[in-house]
Amino acid sequence: MNPLDAICDVKRNDAVCVSNLKSAKPVDKAVLQERPDVKIFLPFRFHFYKPKDLFKENMYKNFLVAPGGDHVLSLVDEISYTAPPAPPLSQMHELPPELFCNGDNRPADCSVDCRCTHMIDVPLNSIVEIVLVDEVQSPNLSHPFHLHGTSYNVIGMGRSPDKNIKKINLKHALDLDRKGLLHRQYNLPPFKDTLAVPNNGYVVLRLKADNPGYWLFHCHFIFHIVIGMNLILHIGTQRDLPPVPPNFPRCGHHLPSITSPTYYPIH
Ligand SMILES: [Cu+2]
Incomplete structure (x- = not known):
């Protein structure tokens, strides 16, 4: 497989590619509309730090040290995901909007290692297509992307x-798409919630955004999660969610933020 x-x-x-499988259950016709x-195009890649850019006074950036050193x-769409200090699902109204960002809305001070809470809003019940593009291109490394909250149909994959x-x-992926050269097949595409993006390739996913909430979409390698290979797919609005139960547990920063001390009130 894969x-x-x-x-x-x-x-x-x-071998069998997941995109060659056929769903045993019917697929919503709306998902297969042209x-x-x-x-949403989401390229993802690694950024390699020079040690001199990391080890400075009062600098506490997270990174991983790969076996080669x-x-x-x-980065997903040139953004490294940073977890918010409290869950958006129950405490969104307390989170400063400037924490959140996406490809169309980057923080002004974003540099080569842009860090923020990557969140993409999609309307409830919309048909969403996501194209993941592997710009990591480490030989024999395929990143397994997992979506919480809903499964998606695998429409295409390839190089x-x-x-x-x-x-x-x-x-190049945008160029292929414009020319109709991204592989897509609409005959009973299989349902999955995790899919390895082929090394130096792409996948095309479709889903009906009918489960409102803040859903993490991320590479499933733990080492990649901790260095930011995640984003939140935000389906619907706050009005589409049930109210937070009374006395629901709360959380927030246990330490003042190093970069911005007033960033989040401690309760
Ligand atoms: Cu990964």
């Missing part, structure tokens, strides 16, 4: 059909 070479558009006997209501941060393209990136 060959690392990501060759999924030709018949082969040695144009989704919302289309690289100091690594992860660039252009043999001159050695490394896929967002620009």
Whole structure:
């Protein structure tokens, strides 16, 4: 299952791509409409720090040290996810809006290691298409992306059909999409909630956003989670959620924030 070479558009006997499977249960016709209501391209990659950029006075950036010695941060759509100090589901009204960001709305001071709570809003009941593009391109490394709260249909996966393209990136994936060259098949695409994005390739997912809430969408490698390979898919609005029960437990910062001491009140 899921060959690392990501060759999924030709018949082969040695492996099965998830995109070749057929769903045993019917797929909502709306999910298969030609144009989704919302289309989101999410390239993801690593950022490699130079140690001199990390080890400065009063600097406490998180990163992982890979076996080869690289100091690594992860970026999804050029953003490294930072967890908010309290759960949006029950305490959204207390969280400063400037914590949140996405590709269309980056903090003004964002640099090469842009850090914020990556959140993408989609309307309730909209048909959403997500295209994940592997810009990490470490040989033999496929990132398993998992969505909480709802399953999605796997419409397509593969690598660039252009043999001159050695490394896929967002620009090239957008170009393929414009030309109708991203692999898509609409005949009973399988339901999944975790899917390995082929190394140096892409996947096309569709879902009906009918479960309101704040759902984490993330690579399932723990090391990648802690360096930011996550985002929140925010389905619907606060009005679509049931009220927070009275006396529901609360949480927040247990220490004043290093970067912004007034950032969150301690209760
Ligand atoms: Cu990963």
